[in-house]
Amino acid sequence: MENSVEVKKLSFNYGKVEILKNLDLNIKDGEFMVLLGPSGCGKTTLLNCIAGLLDLDEGQIWIEKDNVTWKEPKDRHIGMVFQSYALYPSMTVEKNLSFGLRMTGVEKSKIKEKINKVSELLQIGGLLHRKPSQLSGGQRQRVAIGRALVRDAKVFLFDEPLSNLDAKLRAELRYEIKKLHRDLGNTMIYVTHDQIEAMTLADRIAVMKNGVIQQLDSPKKIYNKPSSLFVADFIGSPSMNFFSGTFLSENNSFSLNKTTFILNEYQFENKPNDMSEIIFGIRPEDIRLKKSSESMEFNIELIEPMGADTLIWLSLENIPFSVRLDVSSEYKLGDVINIEFDIKRASIFDKKSELRL
Amino acid sequence: MNFIIEAKRPKPNMSNIIEANGPKPKHLTIGRIGLYCFILMCALFFLMPLYVMIITSLKDMDEIRSGNLLYIPKILSLYSWPKAWSEACTGFVCEGLRPGLINSLKITIPSVIVSVSLGALNGYALAFWRFKGAYFFFGLCLFGAFIPYQVMVYPLLKIESAIGIYSSLPGIILVHTIFGMPILTLIFRNFYASLPIDLFKAARIDGGNFLKIFFYVIIPMSTPITIVAIILQVTGIWNDFLLGLIFAGRDNQPMTVQLNNIVQVDFGVAEYNVDMAATILTSIVPLAVYFLSGRWFVRGIAAGAIKG
Numbered sequence: 001m002e003n004s005v006e007v008k009k010l011s012f013n014y015g016k017v018e019i020l021k022n023l024d025l026n027i028k029d030g031e032f033m034v035l036l037g038p039s040g041c042g043k044t045t046l047l048n049c050i051a052g053l054l055d056l057d058e059g060q061i062w063i064e065k066d067n068v069t070w071k072e073p074k075d076r077h078i079g080m081v082f083q084s085y086a087l088y089p090s091m092t093v094e095k096n097l098s099f100g101l102r103m104t105g106v107e108k109s110k111i112k113e114k115i116n117k118v119s120e121l122l123q124i125g126g127l128l129h130r131k132p133s134q135l136s137g138g139q140r141q142r143v144a145i146g147r148a149l150v151r152d153a154k155v156f157l158f159d160e161p162l163s164n165l166d167a168k169l170r171a172e173l174r175y176e177i178k179k180l181h182r183d184l185g186n187t188m189i190y191v192t193h194d195q196i197e198a199m200t201l202a203d204r205i206a207v208m209k210n211g212v213i214q215q216l217d218s219p220k221k222i223y224n225k226p227s228s229l230f231v232a233d234f235i236g237s238p239s240m241n242f243f244s245g246t247f248l249s250e251n252n253s254f255s256l257n258k259t260t261f262i263l264n265e266y267q268f269e270n271k272p273n274d275m276s277e278i279i280f281g282i283r284p285e286d287i288r289l290k291k292s293s294e295s296m297e298f299n300i301e302l303i304e305p306m307g308a309d310t311l312i313w314l315s316l317e318n319i320p321f322s323v324r325l326d327v328s329s330e331y332k333l334g335d336v337i338n339i340e341f342d343i344k345r346a347s348i349f350d351k352k353s354e355l356r357l
Numbered sequence: 358m359n360f361i362i363e364a365k366r367p368k369p370n371m372s373n374i375i376e377a378n379g380p381k382p383k384h385l386t387i388g389r390i391g392l393y394c395f396i397l398m399c400a401l402f403f404l405m406p407l408y409v410m411i412i413t414s415l416k417d418m419d420e421i422r423s424g425n426l427l428y429i430p431k432i433l434s435l436y437s438w439p440k441a442w443s444e445a446c447t448g449f450v451c452e453g454l455r456p457g458l459i460n461s462l463k464i465t466i467p468s469v470i471v472s473v474s475l476g477a478l479n480g481y482a483l484a485f486w487r488f489k490g491a492y493f494f495f496g497l498c499l500f501g502a503f504i505p506y507q508v509m510v511y512p513l514l515k516i517e518s519a520i521g522i523y524s525s526l527p528g529i530i531l532v533h534t535i536f537g538m539p540i541l542t543l544i545f546r547n548f549y550a551s552l553p554i555d556l557f558k559a560a561r562i563d564g565g566n567f568l569k570i571f572f573y574v575i576i577p578m579s580t581p582i583t584i585v586a587i588i589l590q591v592t593g594i595w596n597d598f599l600l601g602l603i604f605a606g607r608d609n610q611p612m613t614v615q616l617n618n619i620v621q622v623d624f625g626v627a628e629y630n631v632d633m634a635a636t637i638l639t640s641i642v643p644l645a646v647y648f649l650s651g652r653w654f655v656r657g658i659a660a661g662a663i664k665g
Binding site: 048051052053072073074078079080082083084085086087088089090091099100103104147151 | 553555556558559560561562563564565569573574577578
């Protein structure tokens with residue numbers, strides 16, 4: 001498939017601070033790409049560079065086989081949705097939607113036709129004559145999405161569009177955006193710090209940290225085989241449990257002070273040296289209740305019921321860790337349970353480089 | 358603890374007990390009374406001159422000469438007002454303040470329109486189009502706002518006479534526009550800097566250029582700050598004396614200059630009642646501006662004119 005957006009060797013500095021460093025990113029035609037990372041990782045800066053709202057210091061941006069590095073935002077065939085909605089407060093919804101078309105001199109009958117189409121698609125037909133101040137947050141964001149759609153953009157950019165909404169609306173609009181992508185098939189680039197949004201929406205996720213893409217993969221791959229300690233820790237809620245210890249090559253095992261796990265089931269990409277320091281990570285759902293010769297016995301220290309499932313906290317050599325159990329399990333504080341780690345679903349990282357082994 | 362406090366209170370009469378419910382009842386405290394007294398005294402202090410001016414303008418000269426500045430007039434005399442308006446001598450001509458009012462309007466209206474429009478455009482450029490050296494330019498503006506303008510009077514005079522607009526209406530309008538620029542740029546920039554930058558970004562993506570974004574997106578949002586700017590400029594330009602005297606020329610002397618000519622008599626009798634009437638007439642425009650726009654003024658300041 002052809003690339004819709006290409007970012008080539010992009011660097012961006014803010015004063016003396018390097019925000020983006022020599023960054024490459026290719027986004028395929030029709031792909032839903034999510035840029036995910038903690039605040040300050042440069043994801044919004046990258047989006048603004050693609051939109052042409054920031055002048056980059058080095059590198060190129062290509063959109064639809066066109067070098068747009070020096071082009072104005074309006075000439076890049078993009079539509080953008082902002083976290084703050086950014087609706088023009090003095091204009092009605094209709095005028096907001098049509099602003100871009102009016103600026104480029106599209107004829108009136110055509111504008112009307114397009115607005116009707118978009119307002120039907122987003123169910124905002126009844127709001128056309130209201131001012132943004134008379135709309136709720138969810139309605140405002142719908143209108144903002146509509147404003148991007150009206151312009152027939154090739155690429156849609158979303159800058160944390162759902163972050164200002166409450167949890168229920170967020171889920172609703174997330175669904176709408178996913179449906180829009182399914183129906184329109186446009187390339188979409190979506191910036192968020194919310195991993196649920198990233199996991200649910202993305203074809204591919206680019207996890208960023210300090211202006212560098214840490215891992216670029218499908219949501220499934222990122223969740224199951226995180227390439228670094230940072231990605232493993234950032235993705236997943238509740239987050240992955242980590243234990244820091246030593247690798248013993250004679251019996252292919254991981255050793256904490258008193259406990260040892262045999263790692264025969266784990267597929268190493270790079271086998272560590274004997275006695276090297278490693279970090280063993282395992283997700284709460286990859287720990288099972290089981291009584292066997294290899295299982296360990298723990299006291300329940302804390303219980304967090306989360307509705308669909310229940311998180312119980314145990315500790316192994318004074319390191320607390322969580323286990324995800326289905327909601328039918330009825331344990332009380334202090335109960336003794338037997339568990340077993342699913343070693344083949346674990347992730348192991350080198351302690352120094354923090355990369356996956 | 359609660360119990361002790363409860364016990365110290367005088368025993369409440371059973372029928373008197375009111376259960377706390379709804380809004381807390383307001384009590385007139387000593388602090389409140391003091392505050393009102395202070396406000397009242399301030400108001401009296403500032404209203405005193407106005408009171409004296411009004412009653413003096415309504416007295417005849419005999420009564421004024423007999424002293425008793427604060428007494429209300431025994432005989433109401435309306436002689437001074439028409440005289441101040443259309444007969445008092447301002448130098449060699451005796452047409453009252455009427456021509457001055459027209460001149461002041463001719464100076465103030467274009468000066469306010471030009472300076473506020475340019476100030477808004479400057480503020481917009483500085484706040485949103487962060488061109489190279491924008492901060493330096495903004496610093497210059499800040500600096501300019503604090504330079505006493507007497508320093509620049511002579512150079513400006515030379516420049517204006519060199520380009521041939523000295524002592525004319527365009528000349529004085531240009532001067533007022535120049536002197537209004539730093540403070541107007543400053544307040545508009547600060548107001549625009551408080552608007553969400555995303556709006557501007559959205560407008561750029563929607564295809565607006567520098568002027569289109571200004572006219573279609575920014576100006577419709579500028580009402581409160583524009584009103585503040587207009588108030589500042591109207592009162593400033595209307596009250597100006599020095600620049601009007603120097604740059605306007607003999608035919609365009611504003612009301613303030615003519616008022617001065619009425620009051621500063623070198624020969625004859627000083628007619629205090631006429632002076633007072635003329636002074637009130639001259640100050641009516643700025644007074645009206647404040648009274649009519651007070652609400653907007655406060656709103657504009659709250660909207661970010663001062664902060665930033």
